[in-house]
Amino acid sequence: xxxNRTTSNAGSALGSGRSPLINEKSFFARLTDRRSESRGKxxxxxxxLLMIIAVTAITLFLTLQGxxxxxxxxxxxxxxxxxxxxYPDRANNPSFGAFPFIFGSLAxxxxxxxxxxxIAIGTAIFMAEIAQKWGTKIMQPVIEILVGIPxxxxxxxxxxxxxxxxRQHFGGSGFNLITGAIVVGVMILPTVASIAADSxxxxxxxxxxxxxxxxxxxxxxxxxxxxxxxGSSLITAIVLGMSRAFGEALAVxxxxxxxxxxxxxxxxxxxxxxxxxxxxxxxTTTGSVLNDVLWSLGLILLLISYVFIVIVRYLAKRxxxx
Amino acid sequence: xxxxxxxxIGLVFILSLTLVLSGCGNSSSGSSSDASKSESSxxxxxxxxxxxxxxxxxxxxxxxAAKEFMEKNxxxxxxxxxxxxxxxxxxxxxxxxxxxxxxxFAESKSNVDAKALKDYKVAVVGMxxxxxxxxxxxxxxxxxxxxxxTGKVKNWKEVGGKNQKITLVNRPxxxxxxxxxxxxxxxxxxxxxxxxxxxxxxxxxIVADTPGAIGYMALSYFTANDDxxxxxxxxxxxxxxxxxxxxxxxxxxxxxxxxxxxxxxLAKAFLDFMMSDDVQTKDVPAQGYLSVKDMxxxxxATGKQTDK
Numbered sequence: 352x353x354x355n356r357t358t359s360n361a362g363s364a365l366g367s368g369r370s371p372l373i374n375e376k377s378f379f380a381r382l383t384d385r386r387s388e389s390r391g392k393x394x395x396x397x398x399x400l401l402m403i404i405a406v407t408a409i410t411l412f413l414t415l416q417g418x419x420x421x422x423x424x425x426x427x428x429x430x431x432x433x434x435x436x437x438y439p440d441r442a443n444n445p446s447f448g449a450f451p452f453i454f455g456s457l458a459x460x461x462x463x464x465x466x467x468x469x470i471a472i473g474t475a476i477f478m479a480e481i482a483q484k485w486g487t488k489i490m491q492p493v494i495e496i497l498v499g500i501p502x503x504x505x506x507x508x509x510x511x512x513x514x515x516x517x518r519q520h521f522g523g524s525g526f527n528l529i530t531g532a533i534v535v536g537v538m539i540l541p542t543v544a545s546i547a548a549d550s551x552x553x554x555x556x557x558x559x560x561x562x563x564x565x566x567x568x569x570x571x572x573x574x575x576x577x578x579x580x581x582g583s584s585l586i587t588a589i590v591l592g593m594s595r596a597f598g599e600a601l602a603v604x605x606x607x608x609x610x611x612x613x614x615x616x617x618x619x620x621x622x623x624x625x626x627x628x629x630x631x632x633x634x635t636t637t638g639s640v641l642n643d644v645l646w647s648l649g650l651i652l653l654l655i656s657y658v659f660i661v662i663v664r665y666l667a668k669r670x671x672x673x
Numbered sequence: 674x675x676x677x678x679x680x681x682i683g684l685v686f687i688l689s690l691t692l693v694l695s696g697c698g699n700s701s702s703g704s705s706s707d708a709s710k711s712e713s714s715x716x717x718x719x720x721x722x723x724x725x726x727x728x729x730x731x732x733x734x735x736x737x738a739a740k741e742f743m744e745k746n747x748x749x750x751x752x753x754x755x756x757x758x759x760x761x762x763x764x765x766x767x768x769x770x771x772x773x774x775x776x777x778f779a780e781s782k783s784n785v786d787a788k789a790l791k792d793y794k795v796a797v798v799g800m801x802x803x804x805x806x807x808x809x810x811x812x813x814x815x816x817x818x819x820x821x822x823t824g825k826v827k828n829w830k831e832v833g834g835k836n837q838k839i840t841l842v843n844r845p846x847x848x849x850x851x852x853x854x855x856x857x858x859x860x861x862x863x864x865x866x867x868x869x870x871x872x873x874x875x876x877x878x879i880v881a882d883t884p885g886a887i888g889y890m891a892l893s894y895f896t897a898n899d900d901x902x903x904x905x906x907x908x909x910x911x912x913x914x915x916x917x918x919x920x921x922x923x924x925x926x927x928x929x930x931x932x933x934x935x936x937x938x939l940a941k942a943f944l945d946f947m948m949s950d951d952v953q954t955k956d957v958p959a960q961g962y963l964s965v966k967d968m969x970x971x972x973x974a975t976g977k978q979t980d981k
Contacts, residue, residue: 438863439846440851440852441863510875510878514882515882518884523840524879524883524886525883526868526879605875608869609869609870610867610868611866612866620868630845630846630869630871631847632757633755633756633757633758633760634758634845634847634848634849635757635759635847636759636760636762636763636782636783637759637784638763639759639782639784639785641847642759642784
């Protein structure tokens with residue numbers, strides 16, 4: 352859809368270029384003249400085109416590489432995504448079952464969302480409704496700083512604080528699914544909180560005034576009017592946070608334990624698609640089966656993130672209709 | 674208007690910086706190359722650029738050797754990258770690296786034509802299991818070690834330690850350390866599942882912090898005054914450099930440098946330098962490796978060990 356629009360607009364730009372007024376200048380002069388329309392247009396179209404090319408190229412490349420393990424190495428797609436045994440390096444009878452990693456990725460994502468959502472929405476309500484002045488002036492910048500903290504820092508904190516804490520209180524090694532979910536949950540908290548705060552601020556004041564006018568308290572207004580009114584954008588905030596959690600590799604890798612078998616409980620070590628890719632990619636040679644299946648894991652990762660994006664678009668659309 | 678000025682100033686700044694930097698580079702390299710020519714008039718001055726990449730285990734040694742080589746030959750520019758053994762082999766075969774570093778024989782990797790690559794064994798690295806000190810085990814028979822790693826034994830008390838559950842710390846698939854340990858310590862048995870980490874420092878931290886944990890790492894990571902992890906002896910043989918060199922301790926591997934076919938003149942000069950006494954007696958031990966020259970035994974790609 353976007354592509355069509357670009358080309359049709361580009362066509363009209365060429366059309367206007369033929370008008371005698373602009374035609375007096377040379378092509379180069381039109382691009383260098385600061386007041387010229389074409390220079391700005393050319394810049395913007397180039398950026399848009401580059402963006403589209405980048406997205407298409409990445410998708411195509413990943414698809415081609417990811418399909419190699421099924422086309423060239425003749426692995427069965429179904430056993431690949433449902434199998435639970437991952438021994439790609441075993442000399443005799445190697446097996447490629449990626450289900451534990453798909454499960455691990457989804458489990459970490461949903462658990463992280465479960466941990467982050469209540470706190471993030473609470474923070475958002477505090478910032479946007481209860482302490483508006485303080486919230487906008489101090490809380491918002493603080494949260495934006497939190498968004499910028501590199502994930503390796505979250506990973507290090509998880510490795511030195513969360514994992515030992517889990518070990519002392521729940522036994523085991525401390526490297527498990529829930530430790531990973533806690534670290535990622537804290538990581539996506541600021542993202543979710545700041546988007547949620549924006550969507551709460553976007554609720555028109557007339558709704559709040561109407562609610563107060565019929566005698567509702569502040570809490571009743573927040574709970575019965577503001578949250579339902581910003582409902583779908585709040586879910587968008589959560590889904591965006593989840594897609595960040597889903598793609599996270601480094602912080603998770605440091606605390607989840609990276610075990611290749613299916614976890615029996617949230618206190619067992621697990622692995623995610625991203626951690627397996629980052630752990631093994633450098634050790635593989637281009638074109639080997641292990642390298643190909645890692646690309647396939649990448650392809651699955653991309654497809655699932657597309658699903659997240661489709662959900663976000665759908666929710667955003669539903670929000671508009673209302 | 675203001676924005677445009679800022680932009681212009683920024684551009685001018687960047688441009689001038691580039692000019693100044695490139696100017697500096699030219700003048701310094703020019704003068705020093707003159708100096709080197711007068712210094713080493715016997716051998717023709719080497720010049721050009723080398724790209725070395727691959728195994729992160731070998732990277733520090735290669736970087737150190739490259740630094741010394743560049744001091745001797747100022748016209749030579751050597752770039753040492755990481756990326757992993759697989760990357761090293763693939764990129765060397767593709768011609769993107771002049772020299773590829775690998776922890777494993779090229780023969781052991783699929784999709785690499787080992788015959789097209791020329792192997793230089795530049796160092797030897799010994800490895801052994803690292804155990805959490807509270808376990809109370811300092812020596813295991815090879816069979817017990819295999820039982821521990823294959824999951825047959827789940828508690829340390831079954832192999833003479835305290836009543837403590839065993840937590841395995843493995844390396845990821847394809848890792849050279851894992852391949853070596855699996856082949857020579859576990860006799861190709863598949864290890865049971867546990868925590869998996871790539872970086873040796875992380876493995877060491879986890880073994881040190883987690884009760885009942887056992888992992889494995891290169892001997893250089895066990896330092897004399899550090900009792901955070903216990904260096905495990907196998908069958909009563911201490912994992913020392915001397916025992917690795919004599920062939921009594923079985924878990925060791927070569928660190929390889931590969932070139933595609935015959936090396937270029939510059940790559941050959943660097944590889945000769947790697948094998949020179951300068952590097953082999955000074956840098957190799959300093960980085961925690963054994964010199965290939967000290968080894969009394971040797972191995973082929975299948976792992977068969979013979980006396981030298």
